[in-house]
Amino acid sequence: MTVTLDPVTDADLGYVLAVLREADLPSAGIGDDTVRLFLADADGERVGVGGFEDYGGTGLLRSIAIEPGARGQGYGTALVETLEAEAGAAGIENLLLLTTDAGPFFESLGYEPAEWSVVPDSSALSAVCPDTATCLSKRL
Numbered sequence: 001m002t003v004t005l006d007p008v009t010d011a012d013l014g015y016v017l018a019v020l021r022e023a024d025l026p027s028a029g030i031g032d033d034t035v036r037l038f039l040a041d042a043d044g045e046r047v048g049v050g051g052f053e054d055y056g057g058t059g060l061l062r063s064i065a066i067e068p069g070a071r072g073q074g075y076g077t078a079l080v081e082t083l084e085a086e087a088g089a090a091g092i093e094n095l096l097l098l099t100t101d102a103g104p105f106f107e108s109l110g111y112e113p114a115e116w117s118v119v120p121d122s123s124a125l126s127a128v129c130p131d132t133a134t135c136l137s138k139r140l
Contacts, residue, residue: 001042001073001074001075001077001078002042002078003040003041003042003047003075003078003079003082004040004041004042004082005038005039005040005041005050005082005083005086006038006039006041007036007037007038007039008037008038008039008049008051010031012039013030013031015039015046015049016030016037016039016049016063017030019048019049019065019067020049020063020065022065022067022068023065023066025063025064025065026129027063029053029062030063034053034054035051035052035053035062035063036051036052036053036054036086036090037049037050037051037063038050038051038083038086040066040075040078040079040082042070042075042078045070046067047066047067047070047075047079048064048065048066048067048070048075048076048079049063049064049065050062050063050064050065050079050080050083051063051083052083052086052087052092052095053120054087054090054091054092055120056091057091057092057093057094058092058093058094058095058096058118058120059087059090059092059094059095059096060095060096060097060098060119060120061080061083061087061095061096061097062097062098064076064079064080064083064097064102066079076105077109080106080109081109084138084140087140088140092140093139093140094137094138094139094140095111095137095138095140096114096118096119096135096136096137097111097135097136097137098119098129098133098134098135098136099133099134099136100129100130100132100133100134103134103136106136106138107136109138110138111136111137111138112136112137112138113134113135113136113137114135114136114137115135116135118135118137119135
């Protein structure tokens, strides 16, 4: 399965916010220059969104959300793998993420538990995630 990524434009922000809201994900920092956000496309159809923040060799994977009607079809895995390739091409060597309920999904993709202390303080996402969120890490 192939998912292509298109950078989010200002015209796409309404769609992005709606998908994140539907998935009950925070929108903190969306639209900031530090967040590289993409639309996920499969066979000409939008299937979701995702992105990362770049902190010089370390990245924070964030805002991974698949459209409700497209879930369970492998798009989430394809989106994460495509974002990992994009992050690696940008010079990121280690990806982190914070999650409250998708830990098993990300662990199935090679992410391992990590300490919250590795999350960059400047991330808008870390400020809004609950203390109960799990931090995971993957070396690219």
